[in-house]
Amino acid sequence: MSSRPPRGGHQPTMDQVAEAAGVSRATVSRVINGAPTVDAKIREIVQRAIAETGYVPNVAARSLVTRRSNSVALVISEPDRPDNHSFLNRIFTDPYFGRITAGATQALRPHDIHLVIIPTDSTDHHQVIRYLRQGHVDGVLLISSHEHDELPGQVHDLGIPAVLSARPAQPLSRPSSAASFVDVDQRLGARLAADHLLGRGCRKLATISGPTDIPSGLDRLEGFRIHLEQRGLGPVPAVESDFTRAGGEESARRLLTEHPDLDGLFVASDLMAEGALRAVQDMGRRVPDDIAVVGFDDSSAALDCRPLLTTIRQPVEEMAAEMAEVLMAHIASPGRLPRSVIFQPTLVIRDSA
Incomplete structure (x- = not known):
């Protein structure tokens, strides 16, 4: 195979690729457009010729043929x-x-x-x-x-x-x-959080939910509350928030003010949990000694928390x-x-x- 570099600063053409590969221009076109009928060895030769000549396919022209924008x-x-x-x-x-x-x-x-x-x-x-x-x-x-x-x-x-x-x-x-x-199975995640808090001995539980006009917010809330009610621990106090740090902090302050005996908190996102931890500690509570906190997501925010956040991982x-x-x-x-x-x-x- 021989390759012909571009002359006078002009871009290589499809004809030059065809000559370098020893195939027809139509074959080069079929390779570029991903036609499945091209023999694998021929495809490899053409792709090598494209690399050697430095040919760059015309994306606009290709899209007219394939009707794809990639x-x-x-x-x-x-x-x-x-x-x-x-x-x-x-x-x-x-x-x-x-x-x-x-x-x-x-x-x-x-x-x-x-x-x-x-x-x-x-x-x-x-x-x-x-x-x-x-x-x-x-x-x-x-x-x-x-x-x-x-x-x-x-x-x-x-x-x-x-x-x-x-x-x-x-x-x-x-x-x-x-x-x-x-x-992700949102309700299962909430049940995992509930069981972990129960396993730690928590009995006064509450949750900060996400917006309940979205399935994930509602499913995490209901999964947590229903599971605890089935274990004889309902009704569970809940505050609806907005998946932000500020929302989590404000909601935690409200919950602890209204329910000062809380010892376990499920927060429906790590960002909200980061804010909630700040509020809990500002109000003089130790985590996890006085109140255990579980988040949801296992995002980078979980590692920004102090202490590091126990959380439900969804493999985003x-x-x-x-x-x-x-x-x-x-x-x-x-x-x-x-x-x-x-x-x-x-x-x-x-x-x-």
């Missing part, structure tokens, strides 16, 4: 915030979103698929829908679980392949790939990678039926309980 959107849909800054601040500081991005990117990169991150709230859903409708991406990984969020239904109606990061908060209108989702990176795999299957075969994948949580014991 891009996937990670759409993060959050409820309205008082100001856009606080909305974006949570998107880029909450460890959960970073872990989702990392897991999805790791799964997509070997397939040469790019991830486009789109944070949104209801004020600019129309812009997101317009972007998706214009064919800039082949599919959507959608982080949305709020009960009144209309975006899942809007994406569903576009007919674009999509996978949700959690069980849908409300049913969609017809079966499609948009109804596929990946989640693996879940995001599975979302990407399910989405790629839907992109390759648009007629596939929706698929749900449920991961199992585990208890991670550290110093707070």
